[in-house]
Amino acid sequence: MSNGFELPLRLLMAFRVLIDALHEELAAQGHSDMRPMHGFVLQAIARGADSAAALGRTLGVSKQAAGKTIETLEGLGYVTRVPDPADSRRKTVVLTDFGVDALRRSAEVFDELRSRWARELGAERLDDLEESLRQMTPGDLFRLDVPGWFG
Amino acid sequence: MSNGFELPLRLLMAFRVLIDALHEELAAQGHSDMRPMHGFVLQAIARGADSAAALGRTLGVSKQAAGKTIETLEGLGYVTRVPDPADSRRKTVVLTDFGVDALRRSAEVFDELRSRWARELGAERLDDLEESLRQMTPGDLFRLDVPGWFG
DNA sequence: TAAGATGGACAATGTCGTTGTCCATATAGT
DNA sequence: ACTATATGGACAACGACATTGTCCATCTTA
Numbered sequence: 001m002s003n004g005f006e007l008p009l010r011l012l013m014a015f016r017v018l019i020d021a022l023h024e025e026l027a028a029q030g031h032s033d034m035r036p037m038h039g040f041v042l043q044a045i046a047r048g049a050d051s052a053a054a055l056g057r058t059l060g061v062s063k064q065a066a067g068k069t070i071e072t073l074e075g076l077g078y079v080t081r082v083p084d085p086a087d088s089r090r091k092t093v094v095l096t097d098f099g100v101d102a103l104r105r106s107a108e109v110f111d112e113l114r115s116r117w118a119r120e121l122g123a124e125r126l127d128d129l130e131e132s133l134r135q136m137t138p139g140d141l142f143r144l145d146v147p148g149w150f151g
Numbered sequence: 152m153s154n155g156f157e158l159p160l161r162l163l164m165a166f167r168v169l170i171d172a173l174h175e176e177l178a179a180q181g182h183s184d185m186r187p188m189h190g191f192v193l194q195a196i197a198r199g200a201d202s203a204a205a206l207g208r209t210l211g212v213s214k215q216a217a218g219k220t221i222e223t224l225e226g227l228g229y230v231t232r233v234p235d236p237a238d239s240r241r242k243t244v245v246l247t248d249f250g251v252d253a254l255r256r257s258a259e260v261f262d263e264l265r266s267r268w269a270r271e272l273g274a275e276r277l278d279d280l281e282e283s284l285r286q287m288t289p290g291d292l293f294r295l296d297v298p299g300w301f302g
Numbered sequence: 303t304a305a306g307a308t309g310g311a312c313a314a315t316g317t318c319g320t321t322g323t324c325c326a327t328a329t330a331g332t
Numbered sequence: 333a334c335t336a337t338a339t340g341g342a343c344a345a346c347g348a349c350a351t352t353g354t355c356c357a358t359c360t361t362a
Contacts, residue, residue, distance in 0.1 A: 004261030007268070010284035011166040017288055018159040053309055065350055067310070089309045089358050110155030117158070121283050129280050132272050133161035137168055204340055216319055218341070240327050240340045308359070316351070328339070
């Protein structure tokens with residue numbers, strides 16, 4: 001098929017290919033409990049969404065849902081919650097060493113995956129592909145209220 | 152950031168941009184009840200996954216889940232179930248006129264969206280992008296067991 | 303200082319997936 | 333032909349995960 005149906009499907013499949021490869025590798029490196037969503041959440045936290053309410057806003061979900069996600073991540077050892085001295089209502093979410101490790105390894109694996117693509121496609125074509133996508137998508141990454149969006 | 156993190160994110164965002172645009176347009180054309188998943192399911196049905204069990208296999212979910220999805224789609228008027236004369240266990244899932252209409256309009260909108268991208272990026276760059284994605288993803292479309300995969 | 307906004311937690315609910323089970327019907331092996 | 337197995341569909345119980353509503357403590361602002 002050379003019609004418009006293929007483009008979105010290929011975009012989704014390409015995303016899945018990368019994410020699946022990432023998590024296969026992460027699992028082999030000691031992060032087998034990490035789910036696709038967790039990476040995005042850890043990223044969001046590392047970038048400043050360090051409370052349940054803030055995380056909820058960033059991810060586009062309710063603060064209750066964000067709170068539960070944080071609880072899960074805490075149970076897996078990726079984050080801890082520490083009281084905020086400046087605002088005793090808040091509990092600041094902090095990445096543990098394990099969480100930082102997961103993020104660091106994710107970045108490494110993504111870099112490796114990108115290199116693999118560059119080898120297969122040619123660096124120039126890949127750069128062009130990325131530039132095209134950049135041109136057709138909103139500038140701000142991380143307005144990805146993925147959960148539930150599909151249903 | 153010029154690191155490997157951006158590529159998967161842009162792929163996902165590009166997918167979302169297209170799907171959101173599609174459903175905005177579909178809603179304006181009388182299909183406001185249709186959710187992103189429904190399009191994929193209708194596609195799968197039209198391509199031959201015309202029973203609960205077959206649909207489940209195609210989508211990568213249980214036959215029970217597929218059955219419930221069909222029920223939902225039936226409630227929305229997109230499909231009906233007719234007994235199979237050749238196999239009295241089966242109930243063949245058939246697209247209604249309304250369902251066919253949704254699919255036809257989806258195809259049209261996707262074509263329009265692709266044309267828009269071609270205008271913005273240049274036809275050649277878009278063809279090249281699509282070809283690159285084709286090269287990096289499995290050949291068979293529709294092994295997209297999307298539901299639940301992300302969690 | 304009083305009024306409103308905000309952060310976090312608890313509860314009830316809804317949706318949607320799962321597994322387990324059951325039954326009717328097809329299909330295959332002997 | 334007959335029996336064993338596989339398959340299609342439905343019902344039930346359960347779990348994951350989101351939602352809204354409510355409540356309270358605390359911060360902010362008028």
